Amino acid sequence: MNQNRYIDTRGLCDAPVPFTEAVVNGLADGGGLYVPENLPRFSLGEITALADVPYAQRAARIYQAFDIDLDPETIENLMTQAYGENFDDEDICPITTLDANTHVLELWHGPTSAFKDMALQCLPRFFSASAAALKEQGKLDNDFLILVATSGDTGKAALEGFKDQEGVRISVMYPHGGVSDIQFKQMATQSGGNVMVWAVRGNFDDCQTGAKAVFGDREFNEALASERKIALSSANSINWGRLLPQVVYYVSSYAMLVREGKVAPGQPIDVCVPTGNFGNILAAWYAKQVGTPIDMLLCASNENRVLADFISTGTYDISHREFMLTPSPSMDILVSSNLERQLFELTGRNGDAIRSWMDDLRERRAFRIDEETFAKLRNHFTADSIDSAACFAAIKNVFEHHNYLIDPHTAVAYQAAENLRGENPVLIASTAHWAKFGENVYRALHGIEPGGALPDEVSALSGCKLNELIAKETGIDHIPANLANLDETEIRFTDIIDSAPADIEQAITEFLDQR
Numbered sequence: 018m019n020q021n022r023y024i025d026t027r028g029l030c031d032a033p034v035p036f037t038e039a040v041v042n043g044l045a046d047g048g049g050l051y052v053p054e055n056l057p058r059f060s061l062g063e064i065t066a067l068a069d070v071p072y073a074q075r076a077a078r079i080y081q082a083f084d085i086d087l088d089p090e091t092i093e094n095l096m097t098q099a100y101g102e103n104f105d106d107e108d109i110c111p112i113t114t115l116d117a118n119t120h121v122l123e124l125w126h127g128p129t130s131a132f133k134d135m136a137l138q139c140l141p142r143f144f145s146a147s148a149a150a151l152k153e154q155g156k157l158d159n160d161f162l163i164l165v166a167t168s169g170d171t172g173k174a175a176l177e178g179f180k181d182q183e184g185v186r187i188s189v190m191y192p193h194g195g196v197s198d199i200q201f202k203q204m205a206t207q208s209g210g211n212v213m214v215w216a217v218r219g220n221f222d223d224c225q226t227g228a229k230a231v232f233g234d235r236e237f238n239e240a241l242a243s244e245r246k247i248a249l250s251s252a253n254s255i256n257w258g259r260l261l262p263q264v265v266y267y268v269s270s271y272a273m274l275v276r277e278g279k280v281a282p283g284q285p286i287d288v289c290v291p292t293g294n295f296g297n298i299l300a301a302w303y304a305k306q307v308g309t310p311i312d313m314l315l316c317a318s319n320e321n322r323v324l325a326d327f328i329s330t331g332t333y334d335i336s337h338r339e340f341m342l343t344p345s346p347s348m349d350i351l352v353s354s355n356l357e358r359q360l361f362e363l364t365g366r367n368g369d370a371i372r373s374w375m376d377d378l379r380e381r382r383a384f385r386i387d388e389e390t391f392a393k394l395r396n397h398f399t400a401d402s403i404d405s406a407a408c409f410a411a412i413k414n415v416f417e418h419h420n421y422l423i424d425p426h427t428a429v430a431y432q433a434a435e436n437l438r439g440e441n442p443v444l445i446a447s448t449a450h451w452a453k454f455g456e457n458v459y460r461a462l463h464g465i466e467p468g469g470a471l472p473d474e475v476s477a478l479s480g481c482k483l484n485e486l487i488a489k490e491t492g493i494d495h496i497p498a499n500l501a502n503l504d505e506t507e508i509r510f511t512d513i514i515d516s517a518p519a520d521i522e523q524a525i526t527e528f529l530d531q532r
């Protein structure tokens with residue numbers, strides 16, 4: 018096997034590591050992110066031929082081209098498990114065409130109805146297999162506890178991905194009273210023998226700060242290692258194992274567009290992505306790098322517009338930026354961790370430059386890239402920021418003109434694509450099913466302003482009942498089973514804990530004592 022190895026974006030690691038170690042480590046030593054030392058290159062024929070095989074095999078082919086250090090049979094098995102019956106569409110991520118130049122890539126057919134399933138049905142399987150392989154090689158002798166702080170979507174997708182995986186347990190913390198009825202029920206009803214869910218008194222920031230403190234508590238981590246042979250891990254979106262599955266769907270969707278006669282072989286498309294952490298759009302850039310005929314990458318921000326401003330100006334500045342709560346909460350992010358990988362690539366892999374920019378960001382809450390890198394950035398990216406009113410207008414507009422419902426994240430991308438598009442067909446990344454965000458879809462359809470009160474009889478409904486009402490009113494009645502039956506599913510997790518590190522650690526200890 019010609020093993021591809023992973024280097025780090027800050028040039029601080031002694032030696033590159035294989036895929037399995039990059040996945041299990043998550044973050045590189047020194048704080049940088051892993052990227053593959055070499056990128057594969059696919060011919061147009063290889064890309065369009067992907068349409069001839071099921072999605073799982075497309076994913077396996079692309080993984081194998083990245084030369085990962087697991088045998089081909091294992092890769093194919095894991096992909097068959099990751100992208101099978103757990104998705105409610107055999108195309109896994111089908112494309113809906115709104116008009117000749119507007120195609121919507123539906124990334125929400127997985128078990129939690131959000132796009133994070135695309136990566137989190139895959140990463141945990143590779144994480145578990147990687148850990149097993151490293152144990153066999155004598156490089157690892159511990160199990161893992163994944164600790165996740167979530168504002169709603171990530172936690173559920175991570176629970177569903179890691180449930181019943183060998184050698185791993187997972188615990189998720191969410192803000193008590195700070196998630197929607199649907200999100201609460203999705204997490205509180207989670208199945209699986211290795212899972213735990215806590216409501217935390219406080220907001221999302223308290224959850225995240227608490228989790229960080231636990232990760233940084235040397236004594237606690239050492240005790241876990243020596244007494245229980247367990248290491249904490251976060252499996253968060255900077256893990257290369259979460260990015261690679263996202264590269265797959267962009268390459269694959271080009272093959273699908275060609276097969277369906279929607280673009281001519283080799284015809285360039287633009288891709289528009291609603292992004293906060295820069296993960297999903299970075300994956301599209303890698304898809305372009307490995308040969309997919311993608312021209313421009315359209316970056317769609319909500320009112321937290323730090324990325325849109327960066328792409329327009331070359332300055333990343335959060336020194337005076339206020340964090341805004343928007344109808345697209347999964348993009349409410351100020352520090353876009355995956356941007357570091359993009360800059361590393363655009364500078365010709367200059368770890369020194371990345372280190373100095375990341376130092377600036379930490380010390381001055383801002384950095385400015387050089388003119389040459391900025392020019393390269395502008396060759397690939399344009400960006401726009403869509404406010405909440407425009408987001409709601411897009412939901413209503415798309416429903417009225419196309420009889421199709423989109424969620425607020427997808428709506429941000431739809432409107433950005435309208436504002437930024439040129440001649441090329443645009444592929445819009447649709448990141449959540451509308452029924453995950455029923456309240457704001459209802460507001461948008463009824464002309465209620467962002468944050469406005471719902472009518473009493475509507476706000477009294479459970480999330481499921483509200484979705485049924487929207488389905489009845491619009492005639493768009495496909496609600497995924499995992500969302501439709503939540504009111505009837507038994508609640509398993511009701512613990513409420515404080516966000517102080519000692520309280521979280523106590524809860525962790527009790528969870529680990531359970532078996």
Ligand SMILES: *Cc1c(COP(=O)(O)O)cnc(C)c1O
Nearest residue numbers: 292293294296297347426448449
């Ligand atoms: C996480 C998420 C996003 C943003 O993804 P990035 O990794 O920040 O690009 C967009 N939409 C939804 C629904 C999400 O859950």
